[in-house]
């Protein structure tokens with residue numbers, strides 16, 4: 221049943237678009253009044269912080285390099301720790317992530333992982349239905365009433381000892397056009413956070429849990445402070461104990477790695493950890509250095525966690541967290557199980573194992589997996605090398621990650637195959653996203669908004685920096701193009717047309733949106749400047 225506009229609160233909040241079955245139970249007058257209040261109190265600050273990002277980026281474009289802040293030295297050097305971490309979050313050795321789709325939520329809760337991160341961000345395409353159905357699904361999961369019957373008649377129920385639920389709202393940059401206040405789109409972050417908190421906080425409290433969140437794509441401590449204040453306001457409005465809302469922050473932008481102590485400090489009592497969101501981090505490296513020809517990255521497959529700038533980042537994250545009593549979570553290996561080819565499957569699982577082994581040996585307190593079949597794979601490694609619930613005691617005092625190490629250029633190669641793969645992935649992912657699917661398997665790898673951003677940002681960089689073979693010189697220190705035929709716009713247009721033709725004729729997700737995705741990718745790649753986010757212009761074209 222659609223939500224009638226006349227039932228909305230006095231405030232100027234409006235629902236834009238056709239709501240669906242059950243949405244009236246989420247978009248209640250009281251919930252909407254709560255959202256409108258969040259908007260009035262925090263949206264202007266959000267927009268100011270987004271403007272500050274643009275100002276910072278303009279300085280990087282002009283040649284400045286990111287660095288630690290002088291004005292926050294006292295926070296970095298001070299002796300303080302984060303607040304008490306709830307019992308439910310003391311052991312996070314394996315966390316499964318996935319979109320807020322009903323069946324997947326049940327599968328994730330039953331997967332044997334300690335935590336399920338329910339995702340409104342990288343693995344979600346924010347259609348009206350996905351957003352509000354997702355809230356219904358989460359509410360039913362919290363209340364223990366979630367169930368599902370597949371079209372084939374298979375029934376799904378949550379079993380014994382489900383994973384602890386942690387919700388990832390969208391980042392500060394994304395609007396939610398289906399809800400406007402005074403004619404202005406709301407913040408996607410405040411909508412996802414606000415609706416989840418409004419409908420579930422009390423039920424979670426009654427079960428000795430809290431509303432727990434993963435916070436994505438922060439770039440500065442002021443952005444963490446805004447989250448802290450929004451949570452404090454929500455706690456007060458909902459009559460909840462102060463700091464019952466807990467936050468784990470993804471360090472997945474290059475500017476944020478220089479403010480990890482500051483970000484934990486801004487959230488202090490509610491901070492429980494940081495996470496190495498490696499895929500967005502790589503994307504952010506590309507974006508931050510979009511004007512720096514000496515810091516182009518080699519093709520995606522070579523930018524592994526063992527390259528110097530990523531190794532420095534993950535080790536500094538562990539040292540920072542453990543000094544503050546917070547968890548240092550690892551990230552996502554992109555491999556997923558491969559059905560029907562045992563050798564290929566074993567090779568994929570071996571890569572996941574190696575990644576998890578590196579993480580646990582470095583001192584991480586837990587890790588992420590993308591698929592239920594990977595839970596036992598990661599758990600086996602963490603059980604073996606981390607017998608206690610976490611390894612907060614591993615100080616990593618040996619780590620010395622300087623500014624230069626954190627931004628070190630990366631050696632490697634760029635081949636035609638790597639170029640072509642970026643075109644295919646960027647196209648197929650964008651098409652699936654436009655069709656409402658936020659995460660898809662492509663060539664047996666998990667592809668989501670973060671990995672697709674890498675693909676399309678690399679295309680832009682390689683084509684706009686005259687270091688490719690068309691210009692005849694290597695692009696940066698230690699970076700080489702391996703094929704002699706030039707990578708140029710004509711080749712890009714040709715590859716895009718060929719992949720679009722193939723996708724249109726295929727049964728892959730997003731086949732019906734192949735032309736729209738191709739048009740968007742062409743615009744973004746030919747544009748003078750590397751666009752901030754793929755999902756912003758894509759949102760205008762979302763189904």
Ligand SMILES: CC(=O)SCCNC(=O)CCNC(=O)[C@H](O)C(C)(C)COP(=O)(O)OP(=O)(O)OC[C@H]1O[C@@H](n2cnc3c(N)ncnc32)[C@H](O)[C@@H]1OP(=O)(O)O
Nearest residue numbers: 317318324327328342343499552590591659660661666670
């Ligand atoms: C960069 C980052 O931000 S990482 C975090 C964001 N990304 C993610 O969360 C990735 C989540 N993973 C996924 O969406 C999926 O695993 C995909 C798209 C990669 C692969 O999906 P599929 O090809 O459908 O997987 P597959 O067919 O092997 O699924 C088998 C079963 O596992 C379930 N499943 C797969 N992944 C998940 C998951 N992450 N959570 C819960 N259940 C899952 C499927 O629903 C299916 O269930 P069924 O047998 O009951 O029907």
Ligand SMILES: O=CC(=O)O
Nearest residue numbers: 497498499500670
């Ligand atoms: O959100 C995680 C990432 O790797 O990006």
Ligand SMILES: [Mg+2]
Nearest residue numbers: 342497500670
């Ligand atoms: Mg991310």
